[in-house]
Amino acid sequence: MFVARVEADRVRSLTGVVFEPDPGLTVIIGPNGAGKTNLVEAIFFGLTSRSFRTSDRRDLIPFGSAYARCRVTVSGTGVDHMFMASASRSEGSRYTMDGAKIEQAEAAGHRPKVTVFSPDRLELIKGPPAGRRAHIDSFVAARWPGRAGLRSAFGRILAQRNALISRIAAGQADRSGLATWDSQFAEAAEALAGSREKAVAELGERWAAAADELGLEGPKSLTYRPGAATTSEEILKGLEEKLENDLRLGRSSWGPHHDEIRVELDGRQLRRFGSQGQQRLGLLALLFAERSALLETGGGAPLMLLDDVMSELDAHRRERLVERLLEGGQAVITAAEGELIPERGAILRVAIADLLEDSREVAG
Ligand SMILES: Nc1ncnc2c1ncn2[C@@H]1O[C@H](COP(=O)(O)OP(=O)(O)OP(=O)(O)O)[C@@H](O)[C@H]1O
Numbered sequence: 001m002f003v004a005r006v007e008a009d010r011v012r013s014l015t016g017v018v019f020e021p022d023p024g025l026t027v028i029i030g031p032n033g034a035g036k037t038n039l040v041e042a043i044f045f046g047l048t049s050r051s052f053r054t055s056d057r058r059d060l061i062p063f064g065s066a067y068a069r070c071r072v073t074v075s076g077t078g079v080d081h082m083f084m085a086s087a088s089r090s091e092g093s094r095y096t097m098d099g100a101k102i103e104q105a106e107a108a109g110h111r112p113k114v115t116v117f118s119p120d121r122l123e124l125i126k127g128p129p130a131g132r133r134a135h136i137d138s139f140v141a142a143r144w145p146g147r148a149g150l151r152s153a154f155g156r157i158l159a160q161r162n163a164l165i166s167r168i169a170a171g172q173a174d175r176s177g178l179a180t181w182d183s184q185f186a187e188a189a190e191a192l193a194g195s196r197e198k199a200v201a202e203l204g205e206r207w208a209a210a211a212d213e214l215g216l217e218g219p220k221s222l223t224y225r226p227g228a229a230t231t232s233e234e235i236l237k238g239l240e241e242k243l244e245n246d247l248r249l250g251r252s253s254w255g256p257h258h259d260e261i262r263v264e265l266d267g268r269q270l271r272r273f274g275s276q277g278q279q280r281l282g283l284l285a286l287l288f289a290e291r292s293a294l295l296e297t298g299g300g301a302p303l304m305l306l307d308d309v310m311s312e313l314d315a316h317r318r319e320r321l322v323e324r325l326l327e328g329g330q331a332v333i334t335a336a337e338g339e340l341i342p343e344r345g346a347i348l349r350v351a352i353a354d355l356l357e358d359s360r361e362v363a364g
């Protein structure tokens, strides 16, 4: 499955922009502020009805306009499907396939999965563990759809237990209610931790191989560091042992909400000691590792949207990245300067200025 056509009717600075990416690699080139990220966001929005930049879809509404809308045609399975996402201040959001309203779960079966790199996402490598946990959980959901609900199930139980802990600490509730929550907590924690462990085991070697291939040199590892025990019996025991401490803190101090997914180069954490370029390669390698895991286990190749991916990479590593992207699957990348992209016949190069020009001609 691949994206054959994108019609960004109105998305941020784009109006009436039509874009037909290559089924392989397309590069969108244009100066700062030209609308490259907006176009990548439009593709993501049209396909998924979400944004990777904001949780408020209304941000996509062009200034002074009433709505945002993008249509994306997906080809490659014999029948084309047209997805449409819109957001409006007065009418909320709409998401359709071939003109009929569609839910996320159903849509996911008819469109490619999407992997996004954007400079903001470097937080995933540089930032605190919560971002890595969330990311691994979304890989779990993509890899084993039956486990998609584990993260939110645990989150709900954790919130309930925390609420009860603070009521007990404040003398507004007694301890008798805890037992039920603790056993639910332990079950949900075991399921979540087990999935993370499995996911990281599947990604570890692939991550190291992809990182090597992209030119991240040195011994490296991606490992799961549980923040608590991983079996429900041990977790339950731990909850009992830590109860006095939890009551003092007013929250649950033990559980998978303290898990870490550790990314190391030369035995040191990439988040603390890696250079900008190394962190960038570490993140790209993670996205490639996920892609190869999904591919090898029968999922289709995800569409890769890589915004501003080349900056901070030297010529040699830019070359390696392009080689990797040309190995298969669809990718759309952006760059401020065409010279940053190695010359290869198979790459479709699109100047954003040309797309904007065409849209003005149609409008005029
Ligand atoms: N809701 C909106 N309506 C209209 N214009 C918007 C909206 N949101 C952002 N913009 C404008 O879009 C432009 C930025 O576009 P974009 O982020 O796609 O640029 P870019 O080509 O990715 O630039 P860079 O190379 O700096 O990353 C800015 O001028 C910004 O003001």
Ligand SMILES: [Mg+2]
Pocket: 036, 037, 038, 307, 308
């Ligand atoms: Mg940009």
